[in-house]
Amino acid sequence: MKHTSEQLFKKEMEKVKGLEKKPTLLLHSCCGPCGTYPIDLLSDYFELTIFYNNSNIFPYEEYNKRLVELKKYVVKINESKNKNIKIIVPEYENERFNKILSSRKEDPEGGTRCHICYSLRYEQLAKYAKDKYDYICSAMTISRHKNEEVINKILSGYAKKNSVNYLYSNFKKNKGLEIAQRIAKENNMYKQDYCGCIFSLNNKR
Numbered sequence: 631m632k633h634t635s636e637q638l639f640k641k642e643m644e645k646v647k648g649l650e651k652k653p654t655l656l657l658h659s660c661c662g663p664c665g666t667y668p669i670d671l672l673s674d675y676f677e678l679t680i681f682y683n684n685s686n687i688f689p690y691e692e693y694n695k696r697l698v699e700l701k702k703y704v705v706k707i708n709e710s711k712n713k714n715i716k717i718i719v720p721e722y723e724n725e726r727f728n729k730i731l732s733s734r735k736e737d738p739e740g741g742t743r744c745h746i747c748y749s750l751r752y753e754q755l756a757k758y759a760k761d762k763y764d765y766i767c768s769a770m771t772i773s774r775h776k777n778e779e780v781i782n783k784i785l786s787g788y789a790k791k792n793s794v795n796y797l798y799s800n801f802k803k804n805k806g807l808e809i810a811q812r813i814a815k816e817n818n819m820y821k822q823d824y825c826g827c828i829f830s831l832n833n834k835r
């Protein structure tokens with residue numbers, strides 16, 4: 631029987647709840663609003679670190695603006711919940727990403743270009759996590775513009791290759807998206823109106 635990502639998430643969380651020591655988790659997050667609910671939820675069960683590897687985002691000012699919002703939220707969670715969540719920011723490689731993604735520049739959002747984009751970021755996440763973290767996961771499954779089954783499939787493949795556990799997710803379920811939207815509103819967060827790459831900027835939602 632094929633399990634949904636939600637069922638796999640629940641199963642893994644039951645396992646984690648029974649552990650004496652919280653496992654470590656490296657969470658990919660692409661912006662403040664998407665990070666809100668996943669960070670809040672996961673920080674109760676994992677020693678969380680955020681990985682902001684989003685070289686797809688163009689221009690640099692936008693990439694930085696999203697990072698600043700994410701940082702503000704992490705500071706708030708650390709203070710209010712007495713946590714020590716850190717954000718790791720690898721090198722911004724937008725030119726490399728653009729070059730690769732441009733081969734599919736005509737694709738609509740959600741198409742092959744996006745799958746390549748996820749692959750580039752998730753491979754980097756899994757490689758970084760190898761031998762350092764117990765789990766990896768991506769906050770992007772909270773977005774209503776993203777297909778969580780595609781995300782889970784790509785990311786779990788890289789997790790396996792790099793011998794790190796993968797936490798399946800569909801954060802938009804169980805009112806996750808509504809909770810994230812409420813937190814973003816309460817915190818007056820900047821919310822972008824395009825996904826990130828230059829091609830999505832030229833074709834704003």
Ligand code: SF4
Pocket residue numbers: 686687731739740743744745747748825826827828829830
């Ligand atoms: S639309 Fe978003 S996910 Fe798709 S290639 Fe552009 S930045 Fe990446």
